[in-house]
Amino acid sequence: MTKTIISLIAAASLAFSVSTVAQDSDDADSREEFRSLDQDVQTLKKEVLDLNRDLFLLEEELLFPANSQVAFFISMDVGEYFELDTVNIKIDGKEVANYLYTAREADALIRGGVHRVHMANLKTGDHELVAIFTGKGPHVRDYRRGATLNFDKGIGAKYVELEITDRVKKQQPEFVIKEWE
Numbered sequence: 599m600t601k602t603i604i605s606l607i608a609a610a611s612l613a614f615s616v617s618t619v620a621q622d623s624d625d626a627d628s629r630e631e632f633r634s635l636d637q638d639v640q641t642l643k644k645e646v647l648d649l650n651r652d653l654f655l656l657e658e659e660l661l662f663p664a665n666s667q668v669a670f671f672i673s674m675d676v677g678e679y680f681e682l683d684t685v686n687i688k689i690d691g692k693e694v695a696n697y698l699y700t701a702r703e704a705d706a707l708i709r710g711g712v713h714r715v716h717m718a719n720l721k722t723g724d725h726e727l728v729a730i731f732t733g734k735g736p737h738v739r740d741y742r743r744g745a746t747l748n749f750d751k752g753i754g755a756k757y758v759e760l761e762i763t764d765r766v767k768k769q770q771p772e773f774v775i776k777e778w779e
Contacts, residue, residue: 661719665753665754666721666751667717667718667755668717668719668751668757668758669716669717669718669755669756670687670695670758670759670760671713671715671757671759672685672712672715672759672760672761673707673712673759673761674704674707674708675761675762676764678764679764679765679769679770679771680731680733680735680764680771681704681733681734682699682707682731683704683733683734684699685715685730685731686729686730686732687728688729688730689720690725690726695716697713712759715760720751721751723751725749725750725751726747726748727746727747727748728746729745729746729760730742730743731743731760731773735770735771736771741771745774745775747775749777758776758778759776761775761776
């Protein structure tokens with residue numbers, strides 16, 4: 599009986615050893631398959647990100663072709679006499695942009711930042727730009743001023759800067775619209 603028990607224990611031990619070896623082998627295969635699958639997923643993620651970037655660039659190119667593109671930028675210099683709240687842009691009498699600035703955005707402009715407030719497609723020819731600036735002027739009074747620019751849109755991209763500067767001599771803000779070369 600003892601021999602039978604010993605032989606049963608030996609057989610069970612042998613079966614357990616064989617099972618453990620097989621399980622370790624299965625675990626190693628599973629880990630290897632997991633690593634391979636993980637690498638495939640990472641490669642796929644990279645391809646999706648690259649494709650997304652390419653699609654974004656293509657969309658920009660299709661929506662705003664370089665030959666008809668016009669972009670409007672806002673900048674500020676000093677900002678002592680004017681605290682910007684909103685900018686309203688009209689092209690040829692049609693409102694195309696109305697932007698409300700947060701305190702952080704206005705502060706970034708004062709520190710030298712430039713904000714692309716609007717981008718559009720325009721046909722070649724003459725156009726009129728009207729920009730209306732609203733905010734707090736000297737002595738913290740409500741202030742609303744406008745600036746106008748008649749410009750000729752030729753072939754190729756056009757960039758227009760709406761610049762707010764301080765006119766120290768008059769202690770007033772000045773609103774200038776200029777075309778970038």
